[in-house]
Amino acid sequence: MGRSGCAYARCLTLLVSTSLLLLTFSGHTSERDLQAVERQVVRDVCDRDLVLLGELPGHGEAVGFALKARIVQRLVERCGFDAVLFEAGDYDFIGFEQAVARGDAKAARLDNAIGGFWSNVELAGFRSWLFDQAVRRRLVVGGIDDQPGATSRHASAVMPALVAAQLPATDAATCQQAVARNLDWTYDKTHRFDAPERERLQVCARQALARYADNDASSDRLMVESLFHYFSRQNRSPEGRERDRSMHRILDWYRERLPKGSKVVVWTATSHAAREQGALPWKPLGALLAGAGETDMATIGFTALSGESGRRGSKRARLPELPDDALEARALTSGAQARYLNNQALRAHDGRTSRLFGKAQVDRWSRHFDGVVVVREERAPTFPDATEPPK
Incomplete structure (x- = not known):
């Protein structure tokens, strides 16, 4: 029985690996160009300890998503990377990790943790591969954001009671109800998301966090601290860490446990x-x-010259046109459908306009990134409940 199970798992991994390799984008981006970019990025970052892979801030570009998935898989399988952390709430990834430890993890739980941006058809095989690697304890999959997402089921299920458990009886029920209202977003005419409610949420989370020791490295404390900073930003309080500082804190937490x-x-x-x-x-x-002194890190930006972007439930939209001398246009003068610019090649484009940060702007891009991937034509992702994003 054990041998059959292992054979099945190996076959599943092979099937998913093959499906990732065969991803094509008929008429959009040639497979040959994608494979070349994939090889070049992996070659450049394989020996690093930490790699940050970007995407356009709209989080809605299918070609870039699929290419990133292939790069991640190669980094894990060929370069020894053993953790993949998403820009998504830490809460549900912790719930997923606990389910893996209990032996009852389900793929849907990981999908909820990853969230709606990346729950598209193009990444279905990648998510299956991540799940298989995680349940076999070959890969840690986590989230580094303090913002609960629309699919944060674990956050909704556990955080109200977790906050309340740290508070005196006089405050516990009120805080538990307030946290549940926010995470489930069940505001109405009686209970509004107004200034008093935002203040209440911040105070509840602050008081709960104060009950933990500063050196407590438990996942419970991590989640309560994340919720405190999230509520503090909602309340426009200076106590709330900026999102990136919060992500830095959570990333450090994961790395200290690895x-x-x-x-x-x-x-x-x-x-x-x-x-x-x-x-x-x-x-x-x-x-x-x-x-903070991170020296063995690579940062890879992703951008596109043209095409469409879209999210679940939103209208797909054309990417704004770029000038003829933009980084994206100049990088693709050879006619390639996708290209990787290493840091040396990127220096030739310093001072050019690019949409790397979303809005077209000029910057010294080689100081920001070790490399940049440029796609000629993006397309909006498709989702399981629709053939394409609404027009």
């Missing part, structure tokens, strides 16, 4: 991966890591 010598890949937006703040209105995660 075995010595572990290698981590972070799936995030290009604007969070940047090594320097530049014109960004906040200090990005990549810059925070660099400022």
Whole structure:
């Protein structure tokens, strides 16, 4: 029986690996160009301990998603990376990890943790591969954001009671109800998401967090602290860490728990991966890591010259046109459908306009990224409950 189970697991991994390799985008991006970019990125970052892979901040580009998935798989299988962390709430990944430890993890739980941006058809095989690797204890899959998402089922199920359990009886019920209202978003005419409610949420989370020791490294404390910073930002309080500082904190928590010598890949937006703040209105995660002395890190930006972007339930939209001398246009003058610019090649495009941070702007891109992937034509993802995003 054990041998049959192992054979089945190996076959499943092979099937998923093959499906990732055969992903094509008929008429959009040639397979040959995608394979070349994949090889070049993996070659450049294989020996790093930490790799930040970006994407356009709209989180709605199918070609980039599928290419990132292939790169992540190669980093795990060929370069020894043993953790994949998403720009998604830590709560449901912790719930998934607990389910793996109990032996009752389900793929739907991991899908909920990963969230709606990446729950598309193009990444179905990748998510299956992640699940298989995680339940076989070959890979840690986690989240580094403090924001609960629309699919954060574990956060809704456990956080109200977890906060209440740390509070005196006089406050516990009120706080539990307030946290549940927020995470389930069940506001009505009686209970509104107004200034008093935002203050109440922050105070509840602050009081609960105060009951934990500063050196408590438990997942419960991590989640309560995440909720405190999330509620504090909702309340526009200076106590709330900026999202990237919160992501830095959660990333550190994961890395401290991993075995010595572990290698981590972070799936995030290009604007969070940047090594320097530049014109960004906040200090990005990549810059925070660099400022903390992270020397064995690679940051890879993703961008596109043209095409469409879309999210679940939203209208797909054309990417705004770029000038003829934009980084994206100049990088693809050879006619390639996708291209990877390593840091040396990227220097030739410093001072050019690019949409790497979303809005077209000029910057010294080689100071932000070790490399950049440019796709000629993006397309909006498709989702299991629809053939395509609404027009």
